[in-house]
Amino acid sequence: MVSEPAWLGLGEAAALIAERMLSPVELTEALLARIAALEPQLNAFVRIEAESALAEARRAEAEAARGELRGPLHGVPFGLKDIIDAAGLPTTAHSKLLMQSPPAETDAFVAARLKAAGGILIGKMATHEFAIGGPSFDLPWPPARNPWNPGTMPGGSSSGSGAAVAAGLMAGALGSDTGGSVRNPASSCAIVGLKPTYGRVSRRGVLPLSFSLDHVGPLTRGVADNALMLGVIAGHDPADPGSARVPVPDFAVGLDHGVRGCRIGVIRHFYERDIEAAPEMAAALEAALQVLAGLGAEIVEIETRPLQEYAACNRVILLSEAFAIHRKWLSERPEDYAVSTRERLLPGAFFSAGDYVDALRARRRIAAEFEALIQPYDAVITASAMDTPPAIDDAEAIARAYSRQARAPFNLTGSPALAMPAGFSSDGLPLSLQIVGKQFDEAGVYRVAAAYEAATPWKDMHPPMAAF
Amino acid sequence: MSAEDEARRALARALGLERFAELFPEAFDRARAQAVSMRGKVPGPEGIAEEPAHVYRARPEAEW
Numbered sequence: 001m002v003s004e005p006a007w008l009g010l011g012e013a014a015a016l017i018a019e020r021m022l023s024p025v026e027l028t029e030a031l032l033a034r035i036a037a038l039e040p041q042l043n044a045f046v047r048i049e050a051e052s053a054l055a056e057a058r059r060a061e062a063e064a065a066r067g068e069l070r071g072p073l074h075g076v077p078f079g080l081k082d083i084i085d086a087a088g089l090p091t092t093a094h095s096k097l098l099m100q101s102p103p104a105e106t107d108a109f110v111a112a113r114l115k116a117a118g119g120i121l122i123g124k125m126a127t128h129e130f131a132i133g134g135p136s137f138d139l140p141w142p143p144a145r146n147p148w149n150p151g152t153m154p155g156g157s158s159s160g161s162g163a164a165v166a167a168g169l170m171a172g173a174l175g176s177d178t179g180g181s182v183r184n185p186a187s188s189c190a191i192v193g194l195k196p197t198y199g200r201v202s203r204r205g206v207l208p209l210s211f212s213l214d215h216v217g218p219l220t221r222g223v224a225d226n227a228l229m230l231g232v233i234a235g236h237d238p239a240d241p242g243s244a245r246v247p248v249p250d251f252a253v254g255l256d257h258g259v260r261g262c263r264i265g266v267i268r269h270f271y272e273r274d275i276e277a278a279p280e281m282a283a284a285l286e287a288a289l290q291v292l293a294g295l296g297a298e299i300v301e302i303e304t305r306p307l308q309e310y311a312a313c314n315r316v317i318l319l320s321e322a323f324a325i326h327r328k329w330l331s332e333r334p335e336d337y338a339v340s341t342r343e344r345l346l347p348g349a350f351f352s353a354g355d356y357v358d359a360l361r362a363r364r365r366i367a368a369e370f371e372a373l374i375q376p377y378d379a380v381i382t383a384s385a386m387d388t389p390p391a392i393d394d395a396e397a398i399a400r401a402y403s404r405q406a407r408a409p410f411n412l413t414g415s416p417a418l419a420m421p422a423g424f425s426s427d428g429l430p431l432s433l434q435i436v437g438k439q440f441d442e443a444g445v446y447r448v449a450a451a452y453e454a455a456t457p458w459k460d461m462h463p464p465m466a467a468f
Numbered sequence: 469m470s471a472e473d474e475a476r477r478a479l480a481r482a483l484g485l486e487r488f489a490e491l492f493p494e495a496f497d498r499a500r501a502q503a504v505s506m507r508g509k510v511p512g513p514e515g516i517a518e519e520p521a522h523v524y525r526a527r528p529e530a531e532w
Contacts (some may be wrong), residue, residue: 212521305511312509319503327484334488342488343495349483350503355510360520362511367521 005030007462010076010171010225014118017064017075024064024075024120028057031077031122035169038466041150043142044164046082046092047124053077056120072228074118079165079173081158082124083131084108084216085205092140093207094127096336097329099140108205109240110174110216110233117232122170126160131176131209132322133341134398135159145392146188147463148429152389153398155188157181161219162189167466172220172229178209179314180384180407182217183419187432188389190421190458192226192449193219195407197440198414199244201230202237210321212242212360213314213411222459223420223450227251230442246440254447260296262378264289264448267302270406271383274307277404278387284422284431285383291455292381292448302380304373305366310409313366316351316359317412323348340395367413371439374415379448380436382406384419388429406434416442418449421458428464 005013005027016022032050039045060075080086083093085104092098107115115121126144128134135143135153144159146152147167154163158175162185165173175182177195186193194217201216208214218229231251237243266289271277277285293299323330326345334342374380386404390397410417415436422433433452437445453459469477476496480489489496 308509309511312506313511315506316510319506330488331484332487334485335491339495342492343499346485346488346495346499347503347506349485350500351507355507357520358513359510361513361518364519364521365514366511 006034006168008171009222010073010220011228013076013171014073017060018069020064024057024060025054027075028053028077028120028122031170034167038147038167038169041465042145042147042163042167044126044144044160044167044169045123046094046126046141046160047089049089049121049123053120053122060118060120069118071117071232073114073232075120076118077120077122077170078114079123079125079161079170080111080121081127081161081173081175083127083176083207084111084174086111086121086124089124091207092124093130094139094141095129096140097333104205106205109202109237111205113233113235125158125164125173128157128159129338129341130207130326131157131178131181132344133157133338134395134402135392136338136340138338143392146389147466148190149389150465151391152429153188153392155185155389158185158219162186162191162193165189165219165221166191166463168462172218172225174216174233175219176206176209177215177217177411178213178318179411180405182215182219183384183407183417183434184405186219186419187384188430190424190430190432190461191219191221192223192418192420193217194226194230194418194442194445195410195416196230196234196442197244197416199242199246200416200440200442201233202235202240202243204237204239208325210318212321213318215411223446223453224252224255226418227255227446244440249443251443251446254443255450257447258295259292259378259448259451262297262448263376264292264297264299265302265374265377265380266299267304267380267382269303270307271386275386275404277383280425281383281386281388281431285381285433288422288433288452289381291452295451295455300377302373302377304370307406307409310366310412313359313362314408314412316355317363319345319348320351320356320359363412370409370413370415374436374438378444382434382436384432384434388425388427388431410436415439416445418445420449420453423458424461
């Protein structure tokens, strides 16, 4: 038995289980003990699956004893944002509208992949309602809180996934990202979150928010674990019309290659001119660029359209598609949504078909322009958040934070984009950066992220309330 | 009923959102104003025949 199993990464735990130096039962029990201690303050779960997780852990232990390993996550617990189906469990979307929904009959594609790889589902994670509301106090479950300061929000909408991974309640969880909802909690909780290329990961069995902008991606404490988890869930699925039939490479192939000789573009105008980032965030981004330059990368400033054009285009498409999904409930049961959810969804009612088509025309042009712009570069760096996480009960500050971010452009372009920690503010809250790659070059993004991670101390820092 | 209320009710009826507008008239008005603002920031088409992204695909030349 290793001394502190809760802080092991996915890959570390799986390797120790394979070598029979770690018991899946002891690992699961250790995580459940931490969940019991911290969940009352964090509210990261909609549902904790203690009994079934322990049963699966016992089975995994017996299989490991026979030398039968299912895959690269054998015996390791994970969480699913509660818009992702798990067979036998309801999918609530953290909403009163779905709290009585029947259990899902089958696993979502990604849930099935994680289980087939030996992963153990330990719970369904809190989300902002339907992956679009803010942290809300008028829903059947309380909002997840940030382990770095429970008075602040953990980002969203994959809020429970981010909070739980950061607090050492699990080493990996899945979220979804339509305008930044994997990268926002990663930025807010000082962990690693990747939105893969559109088409890389199937969304079958995931409650949609916006068909053409939704992505599913992993949240982990380290880059290697993120690459491991993406490798498990990536792949073509003919049942998802947006799923690409492209080869799935070894995403970890470049993790130890460093960045010497790499050309890295930086989009400074997103966080200096289009929106002015908080001084500590801007300083952290510049420091990160210095680290990469010190490792041998060439940093080149590049310029694209104003952030506001990307954002408006993303919002018109997202809200038009979301309104089509929610029209019936907004019409018949608007009072059953959280205030923040119904107010965020409703602008979609006022776009015309022409507005939607024009946004799709702009999207095609903008995406092609951006992909051409970044071809000479191994990766591009810009801000993810412009500010540290706001207070969880300050609706005005939260609305401001949502409008001050540079994540939505890459839902529009479909590019892979990763958020990771870049230090801490003077009041101990996470600072972050975003690394963007060419389409289907997640491995290139991970290469740069791994080099930065190895050169900085952020990965090994844990929230004070969870540092046990 | 004011002219403003009447206009809201007519619009809500056209959208099938009478209940929403009745329960939350201020939110209804705010959402409409937000939509107008967002729409105005989307870059217009470059030409009459410019195609939209249909089912968006990041690598159109790939086999799907």
